[in-house]
Amino acid sequence: MENILALSNQSISDAYAQYARSIFLYIYYKTEDEELAHDLVQDTFLRLISYRGEICFHTVKHLLFIIARNLVNDYLRRYYRTQEVMDELYENTKSEVCEMESSLYAEELSACEREAVAQLPARRRRVYELIRFEGEDTAGIAEMLNLSQRTVENHLRMGRAEVRSYIRQCI
Template sequence: MKNISMKSTQLIEDSYTNYHHSVYLYIYYRIAHKEEAEDLAQDVYVRLMDYDRMLCTETIKYFIFTIARNLVTDYLRRYYKRQEVTSYLYEHTVAYTNETELRVVANDLE
């Protein structure tokens, strides 16, 4: 049991050194935000640790990029939903004005 854990930890470490830059570039190309891409690239490896028993050297690269694709999809879904809510709020806000000032101006005009 301990041997499997050590083996998967070493496999994750090796994959980090081999694929981290590629994962970062993949994510950055899709979302075009440097800091967010760095965070998501780190999250890929955090999620990869959850699958330590399923990892093997032949499939880890595909696992990494599948996780990256899913994280990017989730990020973009949240991003566009936030944009949609923001634009809705912007379009439907009531412009509040100083009614007292408007009454004074209206009375002056009368």
């Protein structure tokens, strides 16, 4: 019966003196975080103190490493779960921000385009609006405005050039 270790302050101190460094190195190897390794070594020995079963002197080391392994596994499980949640939040936030930025940018460009179109001469503005905003084709506009198709194309080309030039100044 002398092999059965009753947990006393002295036996815990002896186990700590003998195995704390090995357990620290094991945990540090798994986590690569020195502060965390120190904390988990402390938690390992606290769990040993609260252990209520009988411990054989030769199995204390194995019990300590089992406790340490379980603590590391629990920590890593929580860590990776947290990372997954954070990654998902980051991705969602990033895409929402990109969408919001794109939307604001598109609104600014649209406002800039409207300002540029308002400055076009009347006939050029009408041709540009019919093509751009109402989806008409050049043949339909030529007939509607009683112009040649070539004249409509020229108004459209000049209108687009003026709008592009104005938008470049806005940007």
